[in-house]
Amino acid sequence: GAGVSQTPSNKVTEKGKYVELRCDPISGHTALYWYRQSLGQGPEFLIYFQGTGAADDSGLPNDRFFAVRPEGSVSTLKIQRTERGDSAVYLCASSSTPGEETQYFGPGTRLLVL
């Protein structure tokens, strides 16, 4: 079946603008995760959803970052007043259940803030 998909694949924006990044998890997967991968680094956890609710948002760097998953499937990561330091690849992952430790990753959205 289809894997995790993310759109757009690339996003260029100007400092101060608002951006939305979309993730479509594997069908039927109830757990969804967002990670951020800066250049030369491994992915870092941002937020975890179980169903529609954000069960753990401890990795969000500040209140400019917000994510939703209103129907328990597609999720959107929203970044307000973007800064150059937000430039990174944003990865989405899903797993079949919260207790399943294996996560399946999407191809990522490469965000560049000019």
Next chain:
Amino acid sequence: GDSVTQMEGPVTLSEEAFLTINCTYTATGYPSLFWYVQYPGEGLQLLLKATKADDKGSNKGFEATYRKETTSFHLEKGSVQVSDSAVYFCALSDRHSGYSTLTFGKGTMLLVSP
């Protein structure tokens, strides 16, 4: 907090050479351990995993053994191919109440020449 340390790359090998990529971890408890691979232009793919001490994960000729006494999970392959050129990430599962998140190392680039 939990952390993962990988050997720095790039690791440069000739085809058919033996590969070792070192990975050590620091964790409270006994996490599951993973190797993910990122081929050029693609997303993270699970390569192999081990869930408890002395378990050996294997896939596509790659192997790694969960060593609790040395807190290590080194990746090995007996004979690499040009197609193995990629970035390899070691990761551990941070277990929370009812779910897990992943903590990654910085990644090790492998370059295999014909």
